[in-house]
Amino acid sequence: MAFVPGDYGIPKDHAVDLALPPVDDGSPNPNQADQPVTDQVTKPLVVDEDSASVAVPQTVKESCGPVRNGGQVCFGRPLKKPYKIPKAAEDSKGAQELTAADDSGGAAGIADWCDDDELVARTLVCENREVPVYYRKDGEVKATVYFIFQRLIELDGVNSFEEYLTVKPVSIPADFAQIQLGIYEHLCDSPCTPVESDPSAWKGQPTWTAGDMHTAYIASAYTWDNSTEGQTFEFKPDVQINGIADPVGDETIQTVGYQWSLGGSSGFDVIRCDTLTGTASAGCVVPNYAPTYTFNAAKYPQAAAHAWLIQHEMPNSPGLESADTPLYYLPGGRDGDNRDEICDESGWARTNYDPDAMNSTSDDPNCDEFSFNATYNSGGMPADLGGLNPVSSGSECAQTFAQMDNGTIHLRNLPGTVPSFNEVCGRSAISGVQNQGSMAAFSAGCSYHVDEPEPSRT
Known part of the structure; x- marks a missing residue:
């Protein structure tokens, strides 16, 4: 034995x-x-305290568009599990458990565990967020839409990595004639460069009407300069989502933006890439994964x-x-x-x-x-x-x-x-x-x- x-x-x-x-x-x-896949954040050892960065607590706020004719659309703060419709949006039956469409979107075949929650492996990071979209008229919430945003980062290349952004509707009420989402832009510090995909690259159109429950996702890439040996970089890839909402009974189309990094920190949002193997073809890892x-x-x-x-x-x-x-x-x-x-x-x-x-x-x-x-x-x-x-x-x-x-x-x-x-x-x-x-x-x-x-x- x-x-x-x-x-x-x-x-x-x-x-x-x-x-x-x-x-x-x-x-x-x-x-x-x-x-193994885990949700445990294990940070690298800090040897030089003088060079250690001090973490600043992040306050997650709503992301709101401009007020037009008294109307405004906002991406709310991500909900915590177990997901429930907030009190203000309950119907007469009380709080409802939320369930999304049964589709893994861009994570399918890459990280089938991605739907479970905020999880990470050595070269894979997945985060799910339940995000409400509020329509306010003269400051009062008139209707709420719920989406699950799922973001998978796959560190699969020697000088590049991929992002799969999946949008899963949870509830599209009849108060909205249509809601359309899209990628406004990606962000990444130099020498990391986002490579924007054409809007036609969406699998499933990112447009929803009342009661529509289809899933949509899009793959985007980031490249980084690995031409010099002995270099180490820390990147925090970010994405800005643009929303266009058409509330029923409102003559004005409302717009709103959502930036991933402003919706909270998972502890796995930093990617470290290096060329320290003696060649200029090393790669990237998730530094807070052990x-x-x-x-x-x-x-x-x-x-x-x-x-x-x-x-x-x-x-x-x-x-x-x-x-x-x-x-x-x-x-x-x-x-x-x-x-x-x-x-x-x-x-x-x-x-x-x-x-x-x-x-x-x-x-x-x-x-x-x-x-x-x-x-x-x-x-x-x-x-x-x-x-x-x-x-x-x-x-x-x-x-x-x-x-x-x-x-x-x-x-x-x-x-x-x-x-x-x-x-x-x-x-x-x-x-x-x-x-x-x-x-x-x-x-x-x-x-x-x-x-x-x-x-x-x-």
């Missing part, structure tokens, strides 16, 4: 002793590009068991998804200095390893450190450089090694050491094949091409 984190409890008054399953060389590696790296515990049980030990038995639980304690990426680990700090004693792994626990006679022992050296969570990362768990030597970490015992490999505490289970790091003398193989997909399967503390979990 494969090593499954959580199968082994360790009494706090005993030494470490994890019995590991046999190596399953045929176990397929997890698809690291298959990242990707997950999955160990192949069946194929590399020694490395998986060591990570499990530190994550589950130490108070800081580094990189443990269930504890919401992400690792923060540090490319290169200070050019190896973090690793030197933890595996600091000359030949530490070779001095403390069991040859019988190696994968083969040609397998060399490795000092496996956890948290990884290429993170701010590493015990070797100094506090004055932003380190979260600094120690002065690897001897302050929990020290273990892989040992063969009667045909079974165990992960055990190093002879002469007994962990206190208050350590913030670990080092272990294990198989080099196991150690290196367990992390081989780290750069190959995920887009870890950023130069600041990026959150991730294991």
Whole structure:
């Protein structure tokens, strides 16, 4: 059987002793590009407080058009779930639950989960908003229309990304002869450039009459300049929607504008793009999303068991998804200095390893450190450089090694050491094949091409 984190409890008054399953060389590696969908905002670590931007609370207001002959149309503040018609718009039966047309629009086939709510994956951001449209006459609300606006951002290109804006009507009362929506323009800071689609690109006409429930969506693109290596950019792509309303009984056609960024912040509205991979073709990610790296515990049980030990038995639980304690990426680990700090004693792994626990006679022992050296969570990362768990030597970490015992490999505490289970790091003398193989997909399967503390979990 494969090593499954959580199968082994360790009494706090005993030494470490994890019995590991046999190596399953045929176990397929997890698809690291298959990242989970979440609504949890996990912001990157701020190391330099002086350069940190201060978040200013945003007041979401109505967006109103001009008053014409006493009439005015406004996009109201987005409603909160569960969506209900506000008190002022109730009929005699009381509040009504709102349900939209059963159509995923532009998200279909790209992110089928997009209808669920405000969700994000590594390169996909989806947000749904229930937005009322009020018609006022002489300051009094006479009629209300409800739409669901759905916006999906897909980071699918090396120097571009796509937006799919879907409009789903919820309620079009007879008070309106017609309502027409359209894209006024897109916004994005340089060197990001919106590429506006022709209005004919709408799938389903963005025009509705009373009782009409069809869905309409349009795809638009953004490009960014990736011609220079070593650059990082933060973009906040934005869209302005234009509305034209024809209220029944009003001789004047009313217009109104709605800007996405002024309707509230999801925490996922910023996109980071860079060319830091050594080529001018890197790409973009959602910086407030923490990707997950999955160990192949069946194929590399020694490395998986060591990570499990530190994550589950130490108070800081580094990189443990269930504890919401992400690792923060540090490319290169200070050019190896973090690793030197933890595996600091000359030949530490070779001095403390069991040859019988190696994968083969040609397998060399490795000092496996956890948290990884290429993170701010590493015990070797100094506090004055932003380190979260600094120690002065690897001897302050929990020290273990892989040992063969009667045909079974165990992960055990190093002879002469007994962990206190208050350590913030670990080092272990294990198989080099196991150690290196367990992390081989780290750069190959995920887009870890950023130069600041990026959150991730294991």
